[in-house]
Amino acid sequence: MTIITVLLFSILGIKILVNIINLITDIKISDQSNPSYDNIPPRIPYIYSLPLHTSSSAIDIKGETESGSIVTLQTNHGKTDVVAGSTGSFLFKVDLTEGDNKFYFYSTDSSGNSSSKTIEYNVILDKTPPDIEISLPQDNTIFYGTENMTVEIKGVSDSTSTVTINDRYVGLADDGSFIFKYRLNTGENILTIKSTDPAGNISEKKITLFFEE
Known part of the structure; x- marks a missing residue:
């Protein structure tokens, strides 16, 4: 092979390579100028309120x-x-397991573009009712005299629970203990003490107190 032949082959080879590169570039430009071309990801899924x-x-x-x-x-x-x-709305029906249930979401459009992930959500499944104990007064206690018409209901429950006595809210200390003053009516007084935890589980105690003037 002569030097001239080698030079011609080299020149022609370079031209072919340049033509291929130009062709690929033209295809990319053509695709991007096509109205149907989409490289924009969908927006991150917005999740409505979760418990x-x-x-x-x-x-x-x-x-x-x-x-x-x-x-x-x-x-x-x-x-x-x-x-x-x-x-744009969507719905998932999700089965939960006891304890923590962690998950996140993302969207993918018809062009294959994916959004960023949402934050990680955590829903705690809790089916255990809260503890509640009434220490004073004892069930079926009888109180006499107007000076004893108002009694103190003492007890303890889970510190994260909401406690009510006959639908009246009771303040809890950090350890879950409480003291609630309750004014008795003459005769029989039925007190319903409820403790409701953040998951909606309810524990209930009832005591009956009597008052005579």
């Missing part, structure tokens, strides 16, 4: 994102997909 605690074994999770996009729910146990409706 921090629940006593229900299954919950509905509602939200919205770009219409027609695929919304993915990712948990420690796997993932589930639904398609957002024409208004």
